[in-house]
Amino acid sequence: EVQLLESGGGLEQPGGSLRLSCAASGFSFSNSDMSWVRQAPGKGLEWVSGVTASGGTTYYADSVKGRFTISRDNSKDTLYLQMNSLRAEDTAVYYCVKYSGSGSYRWFDPWGEGTLVTVSS
Amino acid sequence: DIQMTQSPSTLSASVGDRVTITCRASQSISNSLAWYQQKPGKAPKLLIYKASRLESGVPSRFSGSGSGTEFTLTISSLQPDDFATYSCHHYKSYSGTFGQGTKVEIK
Numbered sequence: 075e076v077q078l079l080e081s082g083g084g085l086e087q088p089g090g091s092l093r094l095s096c097a098a099s100g101f102s103f104s105n106s107d108m109s110w111v112r113q114a115p116g117k118g119l120e121w122v123s124g125v126t127a128s129g130g131t132t133y134y135a136d137s138v139k140g141r142f143t144i145s146r147d148n149s150k151d152t153l154y155l156q157m158n159s160l161r162a163e164d165t166a167v168y169y170c171v172k173y174s175g176s177g178s179y180r181w182f183d184p185w186g187e188g189t190l191v192t193v194s195s
Numbered sequence: 196d197i198q199m200t201q202s203p204s205t206l207s208a209s210v211g212d213r214v215t216i217t218c219r220a221s222q223s224i225s226n227s228l229a230w231y232q233q234k235p236g237k238a239p240k241l242l243i244y245k246a247s248r249l250e251s252g253v254p255s256r257f258s259g260s261g262s263g264t265e266f267t268l269t270i271s272s273l274q275p276d277d278f279a280t281y282s283c284h285h286y287k288s289y290s291g292t293f294g295q296g297t298k299v300e301i302k
Contacts, residue, residue: 107289118296119231119239119282124289133289169238173289179245181229181286185238 076100076184078170083189090160090193096153096170096186104148107173110155111182112166112191120166123155124173138164160193167191197221199285201294207302214270216297218283223263229284230259230268232277233296239282243268273299 082094094110109124123144124133132144143156153170170186198221208214218228226246231239241250243259246266256271270277278301283294 109289119284119293121291121293126289135290174241175244175286178288179227179286180289180291181241181244181284182231182239182291183241183244183250185240187238 076172078172078184078186080168080170080186080189083168083191085192085194086160087195088161088193091156091158092160092191094155094157094168094170094189094191096155098151098153098170098172101172103146103151107180108146108153109171109173109182110144110153111169111171111185112164113169113188114163114166117166122168125153157191160191162193165191165193197224197285197287197292199283199292199294201281201283201297203297204295205298205300207300208273209302210273210275212273212302214273214277214299216268216281216283216299218261218266218268218294220264220266220285224285224287226262227286228259228261228266229286230257231282231284232279233282234279242281270299 077099079097110122125144129146141159145154167188169188171182173180174183200219228246230243233239247259258269280296280298282296285292
């Protein structure tokens, strides 16, 4: 069974940093492109960042570019999101997601259960 | 950037009803569209990809259609387990844009 288990969320002050982790199991993590998607309280879903299977290429939403860094450790089957210079508007549940499909056609499946990040003083 | 607009935002329906949710793209996206179901406090679940392809294990009462700028998700006969929020998703390479979601409530 495919499992994605996020951790590392919590309460952080504006300007602070957090690192999220996502432990993957049940599939070939090192051959899978991965992503982070977030959902602010009561709001819709927002794609945040993506990374290729090798970790060699990364992608970011404009809203987090320059502040967040996605990375992975294929020896540990783990995906990361380093979040710096946090803002109140970064408050959300962050989901670890596996890309399905290929080329220009990449939808999200499956999803982890999410970890809540709250940015507040 | 392409914007995705769902309608309605909320839908009240009864068990057994036929339900249709619409998603419109601000410009043509071919069939690069997925639909997800999300229940309160839970992660989204993939229902449909490539606009009309049913994900394995998803009940056949769910169907998707459309191409270009207008897409629909239809539930042919609403079941108690279907009361949830549904979101469309335009995917483009490694990024993507979601609709704001449609909450299906019990009438």
